[in-house]
Amino acid sequence: MILKIYSNNDHLADLLHKNPQTDEGLYAKPLKSGIVIGNVVSAHRYEVLFQDMSNGFTEETGNQLDFQSLCNPLAVLNSCTELFGHVLKEKNEYEAQEMKWLNGLTRGQADTQPCTIQVPVFYINSSxxxxxxxxxxxxxKGIDVKRMVGNNYYLTITASTLFEAMNLLNLTALFTHLTNVDAFNTFIDDSFAQKYLRVLTNLEQVPYFVLYLFIKRAVKNNAQFTLVKPVLEAYLAQYGIAANLTSEDTQRSRLGFITSEIGIDHAVLDIGCGEFAYYKQLTNKGFAHSYYAVDRDENLRRLGENIMNRMNTDNLSFYTRIDEVLPKERINIIMSEVIEHNAPEVSAALVKRALLFDFGKLVISTPNAAFNKFYFENGFRHEDHHFEFTGEEFRLFIEACTENRADIQVTYMQVGDELNGICPTQLAIIKKKIQDEKQR
Structure with a gap:
C-alpha cells in the first residue's frame, strides 16, 4: 500500500513531524506483522509504503499473495494512525500545538497551503x-475515485490544508472499510467510534447524510450512540440545523413505528408488501391472525412461502391484485412507501379502494420531499418514484382521497431523524371513528 502526499507548503515535513535530516528522511515502524515506511522525497512530497507479511488484512489465509495489504482501506487507517496520529487530533488541539524547532510557530499558522494525497491502489467492493x-x-468535492482494474481504484484527496486532507482521507477509508462486502472484521469499541467521530467533526460543512451514514455504519450499540448523538447535533447546530438524531436508519424507524401502530390484534392487509418486512416484524411480536400481502411482483409468492416455512407459520396469503383480496374479518391496512411508485391519480384510486375494506386503521407512509435537501441538491430519493410530496401536498392528497368520509379521522405523523422540524418519512394514520366501533 502506497500513500503519496503533496503540498507546496515549505513546512510539509514539519507538519508531518518527519525530519528530513534523520536517516536521510526514512522512518520505519512495525505494523501488524509487517512494516510501514515513510520517506521524505522532497520538501513538498512525502510517501508511505506498507507491506504486511502474513495476511493481516484478509481472512483468506491460504492466499500466498496478500494483495489486500497493498490496497486495503484498513491498511490506510492503520498506517495513518502509526505515522500521522497527531494530524488526527481534535482541530483546535492540532492548530494550537507549537513546533518549537520553528521558533514556536503553531501547526495552525503553518498549515495554510493546499494538500493532495494519492492512494494509487485503493480497494472498493461495495454498492x-x-x-x-x-x-x-x-x-x-475533494474526493476523486478512478477505476483501475477490478475492485482496485485510484483515490485522490484534495483539500485546502494537510489537516483537512488527512482527515478526509481517513474518513473515506473508514467508510470504505465498513461497507466493503468482504471487509476484514473490525471490532468497533467506544474508543474507535470516538476517534473517527473526531475525524468526522474535524472537517467543515459535512453534509447531514454523511453524519447519518456514520451513525448507521460506525456506531454499533446504544451506548455508543449516546456518546455521539450530542456531538453530532452540536455540529449541525453550527450550521443552523436543529437536529434530533435517532439510532435507527430511516427504513427501520419507519418499520418500527408502523408495526407498533398496526399492532397484532387484528388481521392485516399489506398493500405493496415487497419482501414481507412487516409480516416478519409483526410475527416476531406474536402476530397470529390472517395476513393478506399484495404486490405486483409474482416472484414474491415463492419468497412468502419460504418465509412461512422458516418461521413455522401458515397465515400468509399472497396476491398480485388488490381486488383478489376478500377478507372475512375487520383488518388493519399497511401502505408503506407505495403511493410514490405510481402516478398520483393511480395512487389516489388505490387509497380509495383500500378505504372500501372493512378496516380499523389504515397507515400510509411516503417520503417527505422537504427533507430531500438534506440528502442532495435536487431530484427524487429513488429513481423509480413518480413523485414525492411535501407535507402540505401529502395532506391535500389524503384529503382528496378521504373526501365525504365522515366515518374516519386522519392523524399526520413523522418518523426518523428530525432536522429543523422535518423528518424523512411522513405518515397518515386513518382510523374509523369510535362511533363506528361502537356500532359493531
Whole structure:
C-alpha cells in the first residue's frame, strides 16, 4: 500500500513531524506483522509504503499473495494512525500545538497551503461505487475515485490544508472499510467510534447524510450512540440545523413505528408488501391472525412461502391484485412507501379502494420531499418514484382521497431523524371513528 502526499507548503515535513535530516528522511515502524515506511522525497512530497507479511488484512489465509495489504482501506487507517496520529487530533488541539524547532510557530499558522494525497491502489467492493461514481464524491468535492482494474481504484484527496486532507482521507477509508462486502472484521469499541467521530467533526460543512451514514455504519450499540448523538447535533447546530438524531436508519424507524401502530390484534392487509418486512416484524411480536400481502411482483409468492416455512407459520396469503383480496374479518391496512411508485391519480384510486375494506386503521407512509435537501441538491430519493410530496401536498392528497368520509379521522405523523422540524418519512394514520366501533 502506497500513500503519496503533496503540498507546496515549505513546512510539509514539519507538519508531518518527519525530519528530513534523520536517516536521510526514512522512518520505519512495525505494523501488524509487517512494516510501514515513510520517506521524505522532497520538501513538498512525502510517501508511505506498507507491506504486511502474513495476511493481516484478509481472512483468506491460504492466499500466498496478500494483495489486500497493498490496497486495503484498513491498511490506510492503520498506517495513518502509526505515522500521522497527531494530524488526527481534535482541530483546535492540532492548530494550537507549537513546533518549537520553528521558533514556536503553531501547526495552525503553518498549515495554510493546499494538500493532495494519492492512494494509487485503493480497494472498493461495495454498492457505494455505482455507475462510475463513488457515493462520497457526491458530498465532498475533494474526493476523486478512478477505476483501475477490478475492485482496485485510484483515490485522490484534495483539500485546502494537510489537516483537512488527512482527515478526509481517513474518513473515506473508514467508510470504505465498513461497507466493503468482504471487509476484514473490525471490532468497533467506544474508543474507535470516538476517534473517527473526531475525524468526522474535524472537517467543515459535512453534509447531514454523511453524519447519518456514520451513525448507521460506525456506531454499533446504544451506548455508543449516546456518546455521539450530542456531538453530532452540536455540529449541525453550527450550521443552523436543529437536529434530533435517532439510532435507527430511516427504513427501520419507519418499520418500527408502523408495526407498533398496526399492532397484532387484528388481521392485516399489506398493500405493496415487497419482501414481507412487516409480516416478519409483526410475527416476531406474536402476530397470529390472517395476513393478506399484495404486490405486483409474482416472484414474491415463492419468497412468502419460504418465509412461512422458516418461521413455522401458515397465515400468509399472497396476491398480485388488490381486488383478489376478500377478507372475512375487520383488518388493519399497511401502505408503506407505495403511493410514490405510481402516478398520483393511480395512487389516489388505490387509497380509495383500500378505504372500501372493512378496516380499523389504515397507515400510509411516503417520503417527505422537504427533507430531500438534506440528502442532495435536487431530484427524487429513488429513481423509480413518480413523485414525492411535501407535507402540505401529502395532506391535500389524503384529503382528496378521504373526501365525504365522515366515518374516519386522519392523524399526520413523522418518523426518523428530525432536522429543523422535518423528518424523512411522513405518515397518515386513518382510523374509523369510535362511533363506528361502537356500532359493531
Amino acid at each position: 457505494w461505487y455505482r455507475n462510475g461514481v463513488f457515493l462520497l464524491e457526491r458530498y465532498f
